[in-house]
Structure formats: structure tokens, C-alpha cells
Amino acid sequence: MVDVITYITKKSHKPLILVPVILMILSLLYLGIFGLNQGVDLKGGTLVTLELKEQMSETDVTNTIKSGLGAAEVETSLSGNTATVTISGDVDQAQFEQKFSDKFNILSFKSVGALLSEAAMGQIAYALLFAFVFMAITVFYVFRDPVPSLAIILSAICNLSIAVGSMSLFGIPLSVASVGALLMLIGYGVDTDILLTTRLLKRTDGDLDDRAEGACKTGITLTISALASMVVLFIVVKIFIPSAQVLEDISAVLIMGLISDLLSTWLMNLGILKWHMERGGHN
Structure with missing residues (x-):
């Protein structure tokens, strides 16, 4: 894994930006063609x-x-x-x-009965929009640089798009449980983005590549630990508690979301930030 981290952080960060972007586009296309099933708690x-x-x-x-x-x-x-x-x-x-x-x-x-009407779903969409806007404002206030703010928002959108596209691909319905998992995923994804941005922009010890490698090791370790726990939960529920559909949906969404977070944070966001700083940004 060390060789992979070194390759990502020191050798080829620019081309790797395209990997999560392409996956996001494919996810949105698949979602637009095949749609997303609604769970029984949404449609009754x-x-x-x-x-x-x-x-x-x-x-x-x-x-x-x-x-x-x-x-x-x-x-x-x-x-x-x-x-x-x-x-x-x-x-x-x-x-x-x-x-x-x-x-x-x-x-x-x-x-x-349907717990979330069409109006309520609209309110959720507005809440997500405002969450993204306020995240961008907060990051801009902390770092005084628009590029990290836009990179974090783009990373969160990419993460969410791939996760929802995966839900459509694997037939996981949009339900109260999966909406909650998506909201948790946004929070976790922003945490790893903030970790990366702080290490690169605020720290001064070592050169840029060393700071990127340190952030990558810490962030990937955290994400893999969370991913492992979700995989164990999914297997236990699938084998021993098949009637616990809520836990199965939450763990499945988080598994796909954590995998997409690895791509969007450590390929796209890292690449954008390094590219920005190499061009003289955030001086």
C-alpha cells in the first residue's frame, strides 16, 4: 500500500484526477437512464x-x-x-x-405509509444544497482561497454521485435509512477533505509531497478501518439477521460511499490541491 500512496502523492497526481470525474459522469448517466427505486417507507x-x-x-x-x-x-x-x-x-x-x-x-x-412526501424530498434537496454552500463558505473563511473550497465541494458532489449511482446499479432503494447513510457519508467525506486541505495548506513542516503522503496515509487508514467495519456489519446482517433491512441498506450505502470517498479525496481533491499549489496558489 505504501507504493500506491507514493505513486498517488509524488508521481502522477494530475492524470488521476480524471478517474473519479469519469466515474461520476458514468454514475450520473446510469442514474439518468435507469433511475433510483424508492423504498416502501417513501412510497408506502x-x-x-x-x-x-x-x-x-x-x-x-x-x-x-x-x-x-x-x-x-x-x-x-x-x-x-x-x-x-x-x-x-x-x-x-x-x-x-x-x-x-x-x-x-x-x-x-x-x-x-409514505413518510417522505415529494415536498419533503424537495426540502432534503434544499438542505443538501445549503450544506454544500455553507461548507464552501466555511472552508473559504479558514483558508482564504477559493480553490480549496471548490475542490471540497466538487469532491463531495463526486462522492455522493458515485454512491447514488451505485445504489441504482445494485438495486438499493432510496429510503429513510439510505438517505441517512448518504448524509453520514457527506459528513465523513468532508472530514477527510478537511484533513487533506489542512495538512497541505496549513502545515509548513517538510515539502509538499511529504505533507501529501502523510495526509494520505492517515486518511486512507481511517477510511479502510471504517470500510472494514461496514463490511463486517453487512456480512453479519446478511447471514444472521436477514430481516434487518435497515442495517443492510445503511451498511451497503456506506461501503460504496467510502470506496468512492477514497477516489474523490485522494485522487481528485489531492490532485487539484497539489496542482494549485505547484502553480503558486495559496502563497
Whole structure:
């Protein structure tokens, strides 16, 4: 890993800026074409946890419920003989039990109303916009230089874009849990960007490459530690607690977001800042 850090910080920082930029563009294109599914807590619906009475695949469970209820959308997550099923619209529990009593035992059954309306989603978008603006103002106030401010904002946008594009790619729905994970991701990403910017612009010990290498070692160690904990959480939930969909969604989003943070901070933001300082910026 030391050789990789040395290559990033001392040998080829300018071309590497393009890597997260290209990934961001591809993520936005994929998101624009295929869109992002909304979770049941956003659009409303019914969540059912079932115990299977006979061996069935996810497709079998989905098709059985879809044909029995005439539901337009049914999603199934299967672990062993336990299935977690999301059904669009309200479903009567007594009717469900009557239709499928020979195939399933109901472990839990709840109807969920839409918690976040379109207006609320608009407010979240405004909150994110203001967060980015105030982050830029704060960074500009601290460093008195517009380039680090713009670099941090661009890095955060890149990080968020790749994470949301990955959600679309892997079928992770936009839900209350995933929105919370994205907000956590913004905060974590800005922390690593501030670490990098402070080391390069405020410190005077050593030359620029040495400060960049030190910041990179510290930041990558922190991110890999957080990434490892999220991977462990995802595996534990997937294997032992398959009904804990909220934890699975949060850990999956954070795994993808932390990987994108490594790219956006240590390839793009580092490259921009070094390029800026080599051209005489922040004197």
C-alpha cells in the first residue's frame, strides 16, 4: 500500500484526477437512464416477514404473492426459509393469511405509509444544497482561497454521485435509512477533505509531497478501518439477521460511499490541491 500512496502523492497526481470525474459522469448517466427505486417507507406499501413451509426460491415467492394478490410490485429477500417481502399498496393481513396459509407462516406484517412526501424530498434537496454552500463558505473563511473550497465541494458532489449511482446499479432503494447513510457519508467525506486541505495548506513542516503522503496515509487508514467495519456489519446482517433491512441498506450505502470517498479525496481533491499549489496558489 505504501507504493500506491507514493505513486498517488509524488508521481502522477494530475492524470488521476480524471478517474473519479469519469466515474461520476458514468454514475450520473446510469442514474439518468435507469433511475433510483424508492423504498416502501417513501412510497408506502406493506412489509411482510414470512416463514416458508416448503422450499421456494425468491422468484417463486414473488410470483406466488404477485399472482395471488394481483399486486403490481413485489420484492423478495430470501435467507434460508425466511423471506422478507415488500408489496406495493396496502394489503389486508387477514386476506393475505387466508390466501397463503398453506405456503407461509406470517412472522411480522405491517403497512407503511409514505413518510417522505415529494415536498419533503424537495426540502432534503434544499438542505443538501445549503450544506454544500455553507461548507464552501466555511472552508473559504479558514483558508482564504477559493480553490480549496471548490475542490471540497466538487469532491463531495463526486462522492455522493458515485454512491447514488451505485445504489441504482445494485438495486438499493432510496429510503429513510439510505438517505441517512448518504448524509453520514457527506459528513465523513468532508472530514477527510478537511484533513487533506489542512495538512497541505496549513502545515509548513517538510515539502509538499511529504505533507501529501502523510495526509494520505492517515486518511486512507481511517477510511479502510471504517470500510472494514461496514463490511463486517453487512456480512453479519446478511447471514444472521436477514430481516434487518435497515442495517443492510445503511451498511451497503456506506461501503460504496467510502470506496468512492477514497477516489474523490485522494485522487481528485489531492490532485487539484497539489496542482494549485505547484502553480503558486495559496502563497
